[in-house]
Amino acid sequence: MSHKPDPNKNVNLTINGQPVTVPEGTRILDAAKKVNVHIPVLCDHPDLCRRALCRLCVVECDGRTKLLSACGNDVWEGVKIETNNKRLLEIRKTILELILANHPQDCLSCIRNRNCDLQSLAEEFGIREAPFGITAVNLPSSIEEETIVRDMDKCIKCGRCVEACQEVQTIRAINTSGRSGEFGICAPYGQALNETPCVFCGSCVEVCPVGAIYEHDQSAQVFAALQGKAAQESDQRTIAQVSPAFADMLASELTVAEGAITSGKMIAALRLLGFDQVYDAYIAANISNSEINEEVLQRTKKLPVISGCSQGVSRFVKTFYPDLTDHLSTAYSPQKVFAETIKSIYAASEDLEESNITSVSFVHCLAQKYGCDNKKEFALTAKELARMIKLAGIDIASLSEEPFDIIEMPIHDGKTDSVQKQVINGFAQARKILEAVRKGECNAKWIEIESCTGSFCK
Numbered sequence: 506m507s508h509k510p511d512p513n514k515n516v517n518l519t520i521n522g523q524p525v526t527v528p529e530g531t532r533i534l535d536a537a538k539k540v541n542v543h544i545p546v547l548c549d550h551p552d553l554c555r556r557a558l559c560r561l562c563v564v565e566c567d568g569r570t571k572l573l574s575a576c577g578n579d580v581w582e583g584v585k586i587e588t589n590n591k592r593l594l595e596i597r598k599t600i601l602e603l604i605l606a607n608h609p610q611d612c613l614s615c616i617r618n619r620n621c622d623l624q625s626l627a628e629e630f631g632i633r634e635a636p637f638g639i640t641a642v643n644l645p646s647s648i649e650e651e652t653i654v655r656d657m658d659k660c661i662k663c664g665r666c667v668e669a670c671q672e673v674q675t676i677r678a679i680n681t682s683g684r685s686g687e688f689g690i691c692a693p694y695g696q697a698l699n700e701t702p703c704v705f706c707g708s709c710v711e712v713c714p715v716g717a718i719y720e721h722d723q724s725a726q727v728f729a730a731l732q733g734k735a736a737q738e739s740d741q742r743t744i745a746q747v748s749p750a751f752a753d754m755l756a757s758e759l760t761v762a763e764g765a766i767t768s769g770k771m772i773a774a775l776r777l778l779g780f781d782q783v784y785d786a787y788i789a790a791n792i793s794n795s796e797i798n799e800e801v802l803q804r805t806k807k808l809p810v811i812s813g814c815s816q817g818v819s820r821f822v823k824t825f826y827p828d829l830t831d832h833l834s835t836a837y838s839p840q841k842v843f844a845e846t847i848k849s850i851y852a853a854s855e856d857l858e859e860s861n862i863t864s865v866s867f868v869h870c871l872a873q874k875y876g877c878d879n880k881k882e883f884a885l886t887a888k889e890l891a892r893m894i895k896l897a898g899i900d901i902a903s904l905s906e907e908p909f910d911i912i913e914m915p916i917h918d919g920k921t922d923s924v925q926k927q928v929i930n931g932f933a934q935a936r937k938i939l940e941a942v943r944k945g946e947c948n949a950k951w952i953e954i955e956s957c958t959g960s961f962c963k
């Protein structure tokens with residue numbers, strides 16, 4: 506029988522000669538952090554369980570030849586751990602050289618350039634040569650539903666994405682396949698993601714340490730729409746909606762201090778990029794919420810009403826709980842409200858054809874890209890807006906504050922009662938509540954499912 510660690514019991518050990526005391530059950534990696542000893546990791550992720558696949562974090566314990574992974578093993582009483590001797594550094598460097606031998610050498614054109622764990626480690630270990638040669642083969646990348654790109658020749662087989670999809674989100678759209686050199690990540694039978702139960706939540710993207718799974722970048726298409734207008738296509742308009750809170754996400758992507766970019770500066774930057782109107786995303790969210798609220802009040806059966814942050818939520822319900830499909834809200838999402846309702850009101854006020862208007866929603870999460878038409882309607886994340894701002898050479902922090910544009914909306918008058926909605930984060934939690942709905946054990950009238958668990962994209 507395996508011993509269950511007692512977190513109330515302390516364990517004493519040394520790491521590189523430094524004494525440290527930690528609760529029983531602490532991983533070697535976390536004990537090392539306590540005495541500011543850095544052990545490099547590649548497959549480990551703080552929000553995923555232990556996999557210990559890459560072996561980069563191996564350490565020596567009590568001088569034994571056999572090495573242990575620091576991410577996959579707990580400390581024990583009296584152990585003397587070495588983390589950084591010559592032998593360990595050479596082993597780590599060799600592991601990295603072997604991974605790099607099988608990795609495309611196109612960092613400059615990779616979407617994760619300067620934001621890649623493998624690249625940072627190669628730099629940290631001073632890797633300048635390729636002693637094992639380069640055997641990487643370039644495979645075509647696949648764009649999935651204009652939301653996620655898979656570029657499997659960059660995969661380092663860390664298994665993070667599979668864990669996030671299978672264990673955290675409980676979707677099981679992707680899996681490992683093959684063994685040894687053939688080991689890889691794929692959807693069953695090599696299918697495209699839309700042929701699997703994938704809900705386009707983006708959790709796999711959030712945890713991938715390299716450029717093997719990433720969000721589909723549509724900033725160039727939006728840029729082109731803005732430039733088309735500048736090129737005297739005077740009947741073309743591009744309108745944006747963004748929430749004030751998006752400014753903090755943008756600051757993080759532009760690596761400036763939180764607070765240095767206010768919503769007023771962000772609005773000014775969007776106008777400089779060429780957006781004709783910039784609306785507060787609250788307007789569309791309010792309309793969408795009012796419509797669902799109304800729907801809840803009108804319904805006498807098929808309660809609770811189920812709504813979601815993205816169209817992936819509806820896909821989830823239809824795939825895994827088809828008997829609850831009638832519970833799905835028929836109201837538009839905030840992005841659709843913006844793309845349909847606000848666009849039409851704006852077009853009428855300017856005496857323009859709706860087809861001349863491109864609407865862009867700036868969204869907090871990649872999941873909200875799924876389901877946009879991507880011709881005249883886009884959803885862009887903070888990463889994509891940051892790229893546009895950099896490309897346009899806008900020094901956003903130096904801009905003066907500007908207000909949102911105002912639009913007259915035939916908005917819900919708010920006279921009806923407001924229904925409390927129960928917000929669920931992630932699909933594992935969603936399963937629990939939908940099981941309760943099935944059994945008639947859920948008293949909520951309105952359930953909103955957010956794709957994101959809230960942990961990966963903090």
Ligand code: SF4
Nearest residue numbers: 670703704706707709
């Ligand atoms: S987007 Fe979500 S459901 Fe689809 S493969 Fe990635 S983690 Fe799985």
Ligand code: SF4
Nearest residue numbers: 660661663664666713
């Ligand atoms: S796709 Fe990314 S997260 Fe998944 S195994 Fe490959 S490198 Fe790891």
Ligand code: FES
Nearest residue numbers: 547557559560576
């Ligand atoms: S980080 Fe520990 S084995 Fe990969």
